Amino acid sequence: MIVHDELVKLMGGEVSELVFAKSAPTVILLAGLQGVGKTTVCAKLANYLKKQGKSCMLIAGDVYRPAAIDQLVILGEQVGVPVYTEGTDVKPSEIARKGLAEAKKKNIDVAIVDTAGRLQIDKGMMDELKDVKRVLNPTEVLLVVDAMTGQEAAGTLAFTFL
Numbered sequence: 001m002i003v004h005d006e007l008v009k010l011m012g013g014e015v016s017e018l019v020f021a022k023s024a025p026t027v028i029l030l031a032g033l034q035g036v037g038k039t040t041v042c043a044k045l046a047n048y049l050k051k052q053g054k055s056c057m058l059i060a061g062d063v064y065r066p067a068a069i070d071q072l073v074i075l076g077e078q079v080g081v082p083v084y085t086e087g088t089d090v091k092p093s094e095i096a097r098k099g100l101a102e103a104k105k106k107n108i109d110v111a112i113v114d115t116a117g118r119l120q121i122d123k124g125m126m127d128e129l130k131d132v133k134r135v136l137n138p139t140e141v142l143l144v145v146d147a148m149t150g151q152e153a154a155g156t157l158a159f160t161f162l
């Protein structure tokens with residue numbers, strides 16, 4: 001019990017709730033490096049929100065990683081949430097714009113946008129993410145980090161991405 005309490009304190013005892021937009025849809029943008037679990041988190045989040053009675057839509061904004069779109073489509077099917085895709089020939093900000101319009105049309109409560117990561121932070125990725133962010137004006141931007149990421153590194157990533 002003491003160990004548990006100490007662990008909770010160490011990891012940060014406070015939980016911040018997701019913020020929902022005053023007028024739907026709430027837009028949640030997932031960001032982070034490649035392979036950290038962004039696409040998986042999209043589906044997990046949709047599943048969680050769906051159980052709370054919210055209608056969700058996933059938007060496939062990773063046009064680089066092979067089969068990233070298929071991966072999101074399969075995960076969407078598994079959790080029973082629609083996935084908006086435009087293939088890989090449309091730039092992410094355009095996918096974001098169209099996906100958001102579709103979510104509005106369908107009266108979706110929460111649109112969750114998957115993005116591409118890179119192995120390292122590079123300017124191309126950051127510029128692209130900035131474009132996507134500008135188009136979406138997201139309610140929340142969630143930075144996904146691997147559990148092995150240290151506190152300092154996580155801070156640096158948050159500073160860069162958010």
Ligand SMILES: Nc1nc2c(ncn2[C@@H]2O[C@H](COP(=O)(O)OP(=O)(O)O)[C@@H](O)[C@H]2O)c(=O)[nH]1
Nearest residue numbers: 032033034035036037038039040041071117144
């Ligand atoms: N062990 C473990 N593997 C995970 C977790 N989340 C995702 N993965 C796996 O990590 C790999 C990369 O995840 P993905 O969601 O595609 O990452 P992305 O590149 O950031 O979109 C996939 O094989 C996932 O199945 C997790 O919480 N634990």
Ligand SMILES: [Mg+2]
Nearest residue numbers: 038039062068
């Ligand atoms: Mg992905």
